[in-house]
Amino acid sequence: MAQLAIASSFMPQYARLDPRVRRGVEEAFAKFAQATHAGLHLEKIAGARDPNVRTIRIDLDRRGVVLAPERGDVYCLLAVLSHDAAIDYARSRRFTVNQAIGVLEVRDQEALETLEPALREMSRDVEQRLFAHVPDKHLRQLGVDAEIVPLVRLLTSDEHLQALESLLPEPQYIALLALAQGLPVEQAWNEVAACQDERAAPAEIDPGDLVAAMRRSPDKVVFVDGPEELRDVLAHPFATWRVFLHPVQRRMALRPSYSGPAQVTGGAGTGKTVTALHRARHLAASRPGSRVLFTTFTKSLARALQQQIDLLVDDPDVRGRIDVRTVDSLAYAVVGRHRKPEIVSPDVLTVLWDDAAAGTPFSPAFLRREWEQIVLAQHLAGEAEYLACTRQGRGVPLNTAQRSVVWKAVAAVEASLRERGERTFHQLANEAADLLAGPEYDHVVVDEAQDLHTAQWRLLRRIVPDGPDDLFIVGDPHQRIYDSHVSLTSLGIGVRGRSRKLKINYRTTQEILNWAVPILGRDPAQGMDDSADTLDGYRSPMHGRRPAVRACADERAELDELVEQVRRWVDAGVEPGAIGVAARYTWLARKAVKALRDAGVPAGSVGAAAGVQVGSMHTMKGMEFRCVAVIGAMDGTVPLRDVLTPEDEDARAYLQDLQRERCLLFVACTRARDHLYVSYHGAPSTLLPAV
Numbered sequence: 001m002a003q004l005a006i007a008s009s010f011m012p013q014y015a016r017l018d019p020r021v022r023r024g025v026e027e028a029f030a031k032f033a034q035a036t037h038a039g040l041h042l043e044k045i046a047g048a049r050d051p052n053v054r055t056i057r058i059d060l061d062r063r064g065v066v067l068a069p070e071r072g073d074v075y076c077l078l079a080v081l082s083h084d085a086a087i088d089y090a091r092s093r094r095f096t097v098n099q100a101i102g103v104l105e106v107r108d109q110e111a112l113e114t115l116e117p118a119l120r121e122m123s124r125d126v127e128q129r130l131f132a133h134v135p136d137k138h139l140r141q142l143g144v145d146a147e148i149v150p151l152v153r154l155l156t157s158d159e160h161l162q163a164l165e166s167l168l169p170e171p172q173y174i175a176l177l178a179l180a181q182g183l184p185v186e187q188a189w190n191e192v193a194a195c196q197d198e199r200a201a202p203a204e205i206d207p208g209d210l211v212a213a214m215r216r217s218p219d220k221v222v223f224v225d226g227p228e229e230l231r232d233v234l235a236h237p238f239a240t241w242r243v244f245l246h247p248v249q250r251r252m253a254l255r256p257s258y259s260g261p262a263q264v265t266g267g268a269g270t271g272k273t274v275t276a277l278h279r280a281r282h283l284a285a286s287r288p289g290s291r292v293l294f295t296t297f298t299k300s301l302a303r304a305l306q307q308q309i310d311l312l313v314d315d316p317d318v319r320g321r322i323d324v325r326t327v328d329s330l331a332y333a334v335v336g337r338h339r340k341p342e343i344v345s346p347d348v349l350t351v352l353w354d355d356a357a358a359g360t361p362f363s364p365a366f367l368r369r370e371w372e373q374i375v376l377a378q379h380l381a382g383e384a385e386y387l388a389c390t391r392q393g394r395g396v397p398l399n400t401a402q403r404s405v406v407w408k409a410v411a412a413v414e415a416s417l418r419e420r421g422e423r424t425f426h427q428l429a430n431e432a433a434d435l436l437a438g439p440e441y442d443h444v445v446v447d448e449a450q451d452l453h454t455a456q457w458r459l460l461r462r463i464v465p466d467g468p469d470d471l472f473i474v475g476d477p478h479q480r481i482y483d484s485h486v487s488l489t490s491l492g493i494g495v496r497g498r499s500r501k502l503k504i505n506y507r508t509t510q511e512i513l514n515w516a517v518p519i520l521g522r523d524p525a526q527g528m529d530d531s532a533d534t535l536d537g538y539r540s541p542m543h544g545r546r547p548a549v550r551a552c553a554d555e556r557a558e559l560d561e562l563v564e565q566v567r568r569w570v571d572a573g574v575e576p577g578a579i580g581v582a583a584r585y586t587w588l589a590r591k592a593v594k595a596l597r598d599a600g601v602p603a604g605s606v607g608a609a610a611g612v613q614v615g616s617m618h619t620m621k622g623m624e625f626r627c628v629a630v631i632g633a634m635d636g637t638v639p640l641r642d643v644l645t646p647e648d649e650d651a652r653a654y655l656q657d658l659q660r661e662r663c664l665l666f667v668a669c670t671r672a673r674d675h676l677y678v679s680y681h682g683a684p685s686t687l688l689p690a691v
């Protein structure tokens with residue numbers, strides 16, 4: 001019986017087909033399962049660039065494009081398109097085996113042939129060629145196809161290379177990009193090697209064995225065993241992440257074991273959460289009886305993760321052993337076994353710090369930060385411990401007398417909280433860590449790790465035994481939107497040698513990234529493992545429109561423009577629930593909800609109501625929408641003036657605050673899949689890049 005396979009690029013297309021056509025696809029596929037080459041009405045295309053490509057009738061108007069390699073009884077469905085588009089696609093593409101890493105590659109051969117004379121003409125009088133410094137030997141070593149090399153030799157600028165991005169196979173484009181950026185061949189190789197599956201490239205690569213190459217490309221092709229598995233894959237066409245993992249994701253998620261904590265970093269939308277989901281399933285499924293804790297930051301993210309785990313894990317036993325919750329709810333539950341915890345409201349805490357700062361030379365914000373970053377982070381129990389501690393990370397030195405003044409304020413706030421019977425969540429995490437009698441899980445997977453406070457890490461460290469596969473940590477220091485600057489090393493959580501970075505953005509278009517990345521400024525972020533973290537190589541294969549930035553006369557006009565923009569998206573077929581609106585302040589978000597509702601557009605708070613999802617930028621963390629509007633992006637609001645420590649009070653804290661505001665705007669903007677709209681009234685935010 002023939003073996004069936006589906007190309008990952010087909011899944012989003014399938015999702016958009018109407019149910020009638022989908023049925024046609026399933027029927028055609030069912031025929032493949034029983035048939036042999038000879039028994040199927042597969043058509044060869046005259047003039048096709050690749051002898052292995054065929055088409056098959058799906059219905060009156062549509063054809064499927066199938067890769068049917070001569071060797072190996074395999075049919076891979078590549079696309080379902082209207083008749084003419086299917087013929088064009090089938091005629092133009094060429095499928096090859098990458099000569100360096102053995103993966104399946106596809107290139108638009110026809111477009112490359114069309115481009116060649118133009119490139120030749122443009123480069124005729126230009127002496128300096130982009131790859132003049134690279135010998136053929138290096139191009140070959142990095143897997144650049146011999147047929148493509150003559151074209152590569154014609155390139156004279158980065159722009160020419162970029163124009164080839166969508167026509168070339170990804171590993172070859174990555175190799176050329178790295179060489180064009182001046183990377184030595186060894187480093188360029190590392191970039192290319194990231195595109196290969198966990199099984200290292202075989203010693204011998206057979207250029208004619210497309211099926212072997214397909215098997216080495218699980219991010220591009222999935223093989224299905226029979227109709228049931230086929231139905232399962234096609235049942236969730238939007239959730240391609242369930243089935244197709246990038247080789248780096250796969251290597252990290254499905255590795256049999258790590259000798260200690262492991263870490264995955266990567267920019268927004270690079271599939272860190274997806275990697276964490278697969279790791280959680282892998283751990284629970286491969287170790288019978290084991291208990292896995294999967295933590296994240298906010299309740300709405302925990303709800304989203306629950307749904308994704310439900311989708312990914314079929315086996316009820318495995319599912320039942322994966323516990324998804326926020327770290328706060330974990331701390332609450334642990335303390336709750338001893339007494340009912342009460343959490344202090346933010347407003348009350350503000351008043352307590354205002355009172356405690358009165359009469360001292362310190363601002364409430366300074367004192368509160370000292371409490372959070374030194375006293376609670378180090379879990380200091382009394383004045384003597386505070387006087388003796390090192391205050392690493394704080395910008396302003398304090399002498400003993402000043403420390404005594406600070407401690408009095410801290411003690412006053414803590415005493416007031418005790419009297420009220422209330423705590424902050426960070427206090428609760430420390431208390432929970434103390435109360436734990438011993439580990440309660442076998443493995444812990446941590447999402448959004450960059451924002452966890454040291455006290456929360458202390459709890460997580462204690463809830464799992466120290467050893468192999470204890471902690472799987474996923475985060476992005478470029479999305480740090482709270483005040484935590486944790487050093488995992490200082491907590492005894494060493495990830496050296498067990499850390500990888502994801503670079504391909506699966507969510508946002510390159511145009512949105514080009515605009516949004518500069519928001520972060522130029523300095524590298526401080527990684528959770530204390531190393532400098534950059535976004536080098538961060539990219540998206542998707543393209544779309546550039547973000548729109550709108551200047552408005554005043555707030556009323558800005559809200560009117562928002563309503564108009566949302567209407568345009570809805571009229572274009574975007575579901576209201578796939579639209580996100582973010583504002584720096586909650587009250588502006590509320591006004592946006594009202595404006596939308598008054599205009600008859602369903603809208604509500606993120607994760608709590610149906611319709612357009614509106615919230616503060618903080619609530620956007622980890623979310624994803626087809627279209628995003630960021631409103632109120634003006635000077636004084638972004639960055640929010642009130643939350644910046646005055647530069648003359650503590651220059652270091654000021655820079656940290658400013659960076660946090662940059663990250664916050666970046667997080668909000670990178671929630672968008674297809675469209676990003678940013679508006680302001682008055683003077684624009686100084687953080688907004690030019691369009």
Ligand SMILES: Nc1ncnc2c1ncn2[C@@H]1O[C@H](COP(=O)(O)OP(=O)(O)OP(=O)(O)O)[C@@H](O)[C@H]1O
Pocket residue numbers: 239240241244245246249266267268269270271272273274275476479505506507621622623624670
């Ligand atoms: N291998 C994959 N194939 C297809 N889609 C993927 C893949 N990995 C991730 N995605 C999709 O990319 C989007 C972003 O993934 P995910 O939320 O895991 O990224 P993230 O790095 O955690 O993002 P952020 O840090 O911004 O929260 C999601 O829509 C996810 O389904």
